[in-house]
Amino acid sequence: MSLSALVLERPGRWRMTGLLSVACIAFLPAVALLHAAMQSVSSDLFTRLQGFFPLLVKSILICLSGAALALALGLLAGIFYTLYEYPARKLFMFLFFLPVMVPPLLWAVSMNSLASFPGFTSFLYSGRTAFILITAMVTFPLVAASTIAACSGLSASQCDAVRMAQGESGLIRLTARFAMPPAAVAACLGAFLMLSSPGPAMGLGIKTAVSEILVSFSALYDMRLAALQCLMLSGSTLFLAILALTAAGRRSMELLATSSRPVQASYHRSMSAAAILFNSACSLLLVLLPLAGLLFPALSRPDMQAISTTLSRTWGYTMFYAAGSATTATILGFMTGFFMGRRPDTRLAGMVCLLLIFSLPAALTALGFVYAGTRTPAWADFIFRGPMAVCLAQGIHLFPVPAVLAARFFSQMPQSWSFAAEIHGISLGKFLIRVLAPLASVFIMTGFLLALLLSAADTGTVLLIHPPGAQNLPLAIFTIMANAPESLVAQLCLLYLVSASALFFLTYKLWMNRRT
């Protein structure tokens, strides 16, 4: 006896149970570690935490400033991309993704190098302004991608009607309202990603909450203090995220696609020109100048031996970690989206879990793996101590990104499909594989791609749990950058960027083939 496809439209405890199971997988490593750290909490800990709170508020404000900038720019970039045809449209979108492909610390290095030039760049690329810019650079493509994915649910007839009634400005308003919730969530995720990433703050020499956690953990060896600070960080960001979600409202989330004809980008003289200007300005500020700072030293003569040795040592693990993490993240993300469905209670519970997971510093999950690795039998080493550990830890940290896209997919799936499947006697399995999976492939590939890029650029998790002798390329760059010639570091960065771009391009082509 097979399950009916109608089960997707029915409420049931299985949704909450499923969500709880995914949450348990995600939280377990961090909770185990926090529990061990909190075994004996002394009263002076709370006194020391008082000084952490103002720093936390300051860090949240800085990250939210970057996220707000990314939201404003990324939403507009995504809308322009969806609605209008203009020259180099895809090239611009590709450029916007470059910052995500590079570990954030390297952007701090680039900013430091740009800050040494006199004038405007020294103001723009130093201190807190630079941190806000890095946050915006990393968050911008997440927002743009979420906007584009969300806009795929817009119907062409709906857009045509609004265009005729209210003109282009009305259409942009409608699209913005439609794409705002996932874009805002993506902006929050980007902000949280930066909030829990110590590299840029350390590189720029500014003090943030997570750099303070690093001090507690790495310099003071006070795991309990670090654990409490992590909890405060997660709690505060979660509170703010729920506020933001509530403020975004539900109305636009409920605008579901009713037509199978998706909106097509078209040429519009003034809007296309505006799109080119806007994209050029964004590219210059958020991509090209920082890229110049990072890659300028690469112009000198390459040390081919050092480059080939480093590459041959690291390429396999770079690919494995990135692909494994993205696969883990995509599977967990789509499971979460599936369990969230379209019911408000499960969606809210799911979103709370996702934000909480994303707000946990990646190092906490990674150390949870280290902790578990020492307390499990040797046969479990392939999970906790091998290359697989990196994939799992990164996947667990990053799965909220594909989960947001999955949640969007399952919420905008017309209910009539399940009813049609039921009427024609199609089983749930067949419905999922033959109907939903192909339709979700755009979301799956987008989620996979974003997770792939984010995991490839992550160094925090890999640093803590990579098996001996199994470095990836970003970590290799990270570990030699202190004393290796600037040109070698820049040339490795360039190679990494080219490889990541090639992967990105390949995935994009596969995706486009699928669509056509």
Add this chain to the structure above:
Amino acid sequence: MNAAIILRTFLLFICVPALCCLSACSSQGEKGEVVVYTSVDDIFARPVAERFQKLTGIKVRLVTDTEETKSTGLLNRLIAEKDRPVADVFWSGDPVRAAVLKKKGAAAPYKSPAARGLPEKFSDPEGYWTSFSTRARMLIYNKQRVPAEKRPASIFDLNDQRFHGAACIANPLFGTTSMHAAALFQVLGSERAEKFFRDFSENGGKILASNGDVKNSVARGTCLAGLTDSDDVNVAISQGLPLGFVFPDQDGMGTLLIPNCAVLIRKAPHEQEAKRFIDFLLSPDTEKLLAESKAAQIPLRRGIKGPEQFPPIEEIKTMDVDYQELAGTLEKIMNGFLKEWTDKNS
């Protein structure tokens, strides 16, 4: 079509790298290998590991640290793993982290026969860590902007008016700068050491992320003078950066030396190989190798030719530090003055 594309994607992204990695990992856990965690810079540690591998046939699996969390990221990993360690040897860039491992019960005693000739004052008397080749803390200045007669000679010169707003040090909560801070507290006493740090901030001194940033900042002229390690100095000079260097306080308290340390990890999975690696690290050959490398480390043994740009150890007036006690001093100031001072000034 869909199935073909999904299959192609799967093959491209999952199977190919997975097979590569599985083949690469298949040799893990074999006998005849040693796992070495090191806080020494990757570009300096790797050639030494490769030399050992070539000489003995024992495969070295190296785990290095990053500049920003130098010594501390790995140290926490070692402490977390101490009940069932992965590492066999910790090659520390300084004695403080080695002493922390001893204190946390993650180190095992090993008195290597290869340590003959190394001065005992730099090592743990119980054999939990043994020191070899050393770096020195150095003052650097921008040669294009600071005339030779105005170059700093003492760390106290960083607080002089001529370097107002233009002196820098790395974050004193991390790495060798934290060890230097502890040494100052030990040698000068709390009152004078605290005064040094207060004067530094009052003179507009800057706290940067790392010693590498200190080097770059002084080379670019953003700062005029700073305090960093001798390996950073040597790399900068070999890159043609306009930096001058001074062994600080040769007329006063002396220069702080930061020797490398070899630590055998308790319950090391490859104990015999680990001991052979430690013997190799402590040998005169390794001291010579490190002296000739870009790390330009100064041999602790007398009679071994050191780097050309630096004088031999017997010609340097060194700071009289009790290396065994430094970890305790550091812990004390980290939870007190140093943390407060850094919070206030960064």
